[in-house]
Amino acid sequence: MSFPASVSTLNNYNDLYPDWTQREVSTGTTIMAVEFDGGVVMGADSRTTTGAYIANRVTDKLTPIHERIFCCRSGSAADTQAIADAVTYQLGFHSIELDEAPLVQTAASLFRDMCYRYREELMAGIIVAGWDPRRGGQVYTVPVGGMMTRQPVSVGGSGSSYIYGYVDSNYRPAMSKEECLKFTAEALTLAMERDGSSGGVVRLAVISEQGVERQVILGNQLPKFSTV
Amino acid sequence: SRASRKRECRIMATVSVCQYHRGGFSFENCKRNALLEADINKLGFSSPAARKTGTTICGVVYKDGVVLGADTRATEGMVVADKNCSKIHYISPNVYCCGAGTAADTEMTTQIISSNLELHSLSTGRLPRVATANRMLKQMLFRYQGYIGAALVLGGVDCTGPHLYSIYPHGSTDKLPYVTMGSGSLAAMAVFEDRYRPNMEEEEAKRLVRDAIAAGIFNDLGSGSNIDLCVITKGKVDYLRPHDVANKKGVRTGNYRYKHGTTGVLAKTVTPLNLEVVEENVQTMDTS
Numbered sequence: 361m362s363f364p365a366s367v368s369t370l371n372n373y374n375d376l377y378p379d380w381t382q383r384e385v386s387t388g389t390t391i392m393a394v395e396f397d398g399g400v401v402m403g404a405d406s407r408t409t410t411g412a413y414i415a416n417r418v419t420d421k422l423t424p425i426h427e428r429i430f431c432c433r434s435g436s437a438a439d440t441q442a443i444a445d446a447v448t449y450q451l452g453f454h455s456i457e458l459d460e461a462p463l464v465q466t467a468a469s470l471f472r473d474m475c476y477r478y479r480e481e482l483m484a485g486i487i488v489a490g491w492d493p494r495r496g497g498q499v500y501t502v503p504v505g506g507m508m509t510r511q512p513v514s515v516g517g518s519g520s521s522y523i524y525g526y527v528d529s530n531y532r533p534a535m536s537k538e539e540c541l542k543f544t545a546e547a548l549t550l551a552m553e554r555d556g557s558s559g560g561v562v563r564l565a566v567i568s569e570q571g572v573e574r575q576v577i578l579g580n581q582l583p584k585f586s587t588v
Numbered sequence: 589s590r591a592s593r594k595r596e597c598r599i600m601a602t603v604s605v606c607q608y609h610r611g612g613f614s615f616e617n618c619k620r621n622a623l624l625e626a627d628i629n630k631l632g633f634s635s636p637a638a639r640k641t642g643t644t645i646c647g648v649v650y651k652d653g654v655v656l657g658a659d660t661r662a663t664e665g666m667v668v669a670d671k672n673c674s675k676i677h678y679i680s681p682n683v684y685c686c687g688a689g690t691a692a693d694t695e696m697t698t699q700i701i702s703s704n705l706e707l708h709s710l711s712t713g714r715l716p717r718v719a720t721a722n723r724m725l726k727q728m729l730f731r732y733q734g735y736i737g738a739a740l741v742l743g744g745v746d747c748t749g750p751h752l753y754s755i756y757p758h759g760s761t762d763k764l765p766y767v768t769m770g771s772g773s774l775a776a777m778a779v780f781e782d783r784y785r786p787n788m789e790e791e792e793a794k795r796l797v798r799d800a801i802a803a804g805i806f807n808d809l810g811s812g813s814n815i816d817l818c819v820i821t822k823g824k825v826d827y828l829r830p831h832d833v834a835n836k837k838g839v840r841t842g843n844y845r846y847k848h849g850t851t852g853v854l855a856k857t858v859t860p861l862n863l864e865v866v867e868e869n870v871q872t873m874d875t876s
Contacts, residue, residue, distance in 0.1 A: 384734065385760045408762065413774065415754075416762040437760030442730045445723075481733075 384436060385410045388557025390519030390548055391421060391432035393489040394531075394540045395512045399497040399568030400489040401537065403544040404432050405519065405552050406560030417560045422574075426451050428567050429467045429490030434517035435504065436483040443474055443484055464490040468500035468508055476506025485516045491567050515547070519555030523547045537566060541575075549582045618735075642810015644772030645675060645686035646800045647743045648784065649765045650793035653750045653821035654743035657797035658686045659772070659805050660830070661812035668812070674829065676818045680705050680716045681825070683744030684818050685725075688770035689757060690737035697738045701725050718744040718751040722761055730759025739769045745822050772804025772811040779803045794819065798832055805834055 388409050393402045404421035407414055421433045423444045429451070433440035447470045455462045468488040475484055489499045501514040513531050515523060526547055535543065545562055552558045562577040645658045658675035661668055677685045677698035683705075687694025701724045709716045722742055729736055740755040754767040766784050768776040779800040788796065794817060804811045817831035 384758050385756045408760075410756075415756070416764065418764070419762065436758065438726075438730055438734075438756065438758035441726070441760050 385415055385438065388519075388555070389421060389434040389517030390523070390551035390555060390558040391434050391485075391487055391516045392520075392527075392544050392547055393432060393487045393499040393514050394535070394544055395489075395497045395499050396535055396537055396540045397496070399491045399537065399566060400499055401540040401544050402430055402432055402487070402489050402565045402567070403548050404563050405517075405548060405558040406563060407558055408437055409557055414559075419560070420563060422563055422565050424448075424572075425467050425488070426455060426462055426490070428461065428492065428572065429464055429488065430565055430567060430572070431467075431471065432487040432489070432516065434485040439482045439484045440486065443471065443482070443486070446474065447471055461492055463492045463494060464488065464498040464500065465495070465510075468502060468510075471502045472506055472508035475502050475504075479504075479506045487514050487516050489567065491569060493569075497568065515551075517551075517558065519548075519551035519558035522554040523551045526550055537568075541566065545577055546583050546585075550585065552582075553585070615735075642772070642808065643675060643688040643770035644768070644776050644801050644804025644808060644811040645688050645741050645770050646768040646773070646776045646780070646797060646804075647686065647741045647752045647754075647766065648780070648788075648793055648797055649743075649750050649752050650788040650790060652790060653745045653819065654752050655790075655793045655797045656684055656686050656741060656743050656818040656820070657801045657831075658816050659801055659811040660814045660816060661805075661810070662691055663810055671813050672830075674816065676816055676827070676829075678702060679721050679742070679744070680709065682715055682746055682820065683718050683721050683742065684820060684825070684827075685721070685743075686741040686769070687738060688741075688773075689739045693736045693738040694740065697725065697728065697736060698740070701728070715746060717746040717748065718742065718753065719746075719748075722753045722755065722763075725755050726759045726761050728759075729755065729757060734758040741767050741769050743820060745820050750820070768800065768804075770804070770811065772801075772808035775803040775807040776800035790819065790821075794831075802832070802834055 385408060389405060391404045393400055402422055406417060406419045408416040408419045422430050423433060425431050425444065425448050431444060433444060447467065450470050451462050451467050454466065467490065471486050471488055475482060475486065483504060485504050486502045487499065488502060491497050498510060499512065499514050500508055500510050501516065502508050503516065512533065513527060515527055530543060541564060544564060548562050561579060562582060564575040564577065566573045642663050643659060647654055647656045656676055660672045660675065662670035662673040675686055677687055679685050679698060679702045685698050687698060701721060704724060705716045705721055708720065725740060725742065729738060734757045737757050739757055742753045742755060744751060751763065752765065752767060753761050753763050754769055755761045765786065766780045768780065780796070783796055797817060798815055801815045813835050814830035815832040815834055817828040819826040
């Protein structure tokens, strides 16, 4: 196909509209979840970007799906919000039918079914974590593509690449709740330091038989590493 | 291979399902556009982006409710198409929505949701909630996968208090105490980040929104003209249009027209043009 020379003017279309007004909103992100005996600890950063602009610097990426089941969202904000809303509805319906608390594995399966069926259209990396009476604290990861697998510790999002080494070397099985919280906060801080698409505050959630405890660690309260 | 399996499935689908083409959005051109884009990219160019109505819109939650603000310029490329258009749309008596992006999309989307919300409100017998309008808008925009270019700031007061949402064309939403959208949103957000405080008084909130929109008007080429405000509180809505005429058209101080008598008349001849009627044809107009 040949085009006239004037087509090159299309590139310079309007400096009036900066690049980020035409980009999709993405939660380029760092998310993490860890199992401990009696529950799970989940953490996420709080940055949502459209291109180079931060659309929301205090996002809550830890979304409740049921009373004791949460999910961490990464990827396209629209896709993950739509999926989470759909799964929340499906799980709520299922729970009323059973007349008992749903299993974390059920929630993860619902996510997996949707993410796999529509894998060509969606861009969503989700970590499902929670507590149920049958198997206690569980973390399931559903990355882009629609695989589902249970892991004792899972990281996701664009910032996760920077902390695989830290997580692999610092994770020990059978950590306590406080150790898990410290481990998660430090891992997220390190990722936020290095990844441009992650930042803001650290949001943490602890899910156990007793319920859900939520925390926010503000920028100036984050653990300090290098003094450079 | 995976690619050939996908092709087989598509062929089977068109054979087994007979669908009448009803009205509504036709996605046929999307495939053609994708092919064109691929061809253009191969030559090293990028395809033209969708046209937007460069805008500054914003909203803020204050003590008694929300204040929404917008500029009034609508552009077609580099030309101002409308110097005083209204960007704050009615959704329900207690919920209003500012729209940035493609003007037609914001207009029609807000009208559709306003209509559906009125029916919903009659069905429930209650005043509609902002969260309901948010759900309806995000589900519609997600369904159209970003092809409806509507970036909205939705605000209102309902039985649960004042709420403010920003809604993006792909269907993601953020619930925040202050939001800005449009090409002038960076300028407006700079003002908000500097001076926003929780639980402001009405006058302070109006001044803050007015200044944020003014920052967009004077620093962004896509925004201009006047500042419209909409103050929503429990039981009352103040639609201030215009709240501030920031750009008044100037008065010309000089005139290029010459006065009568500037050029002296030396001689004057009048020659009548005599026309002869050749043919007359009468056609009656059907006024029945």
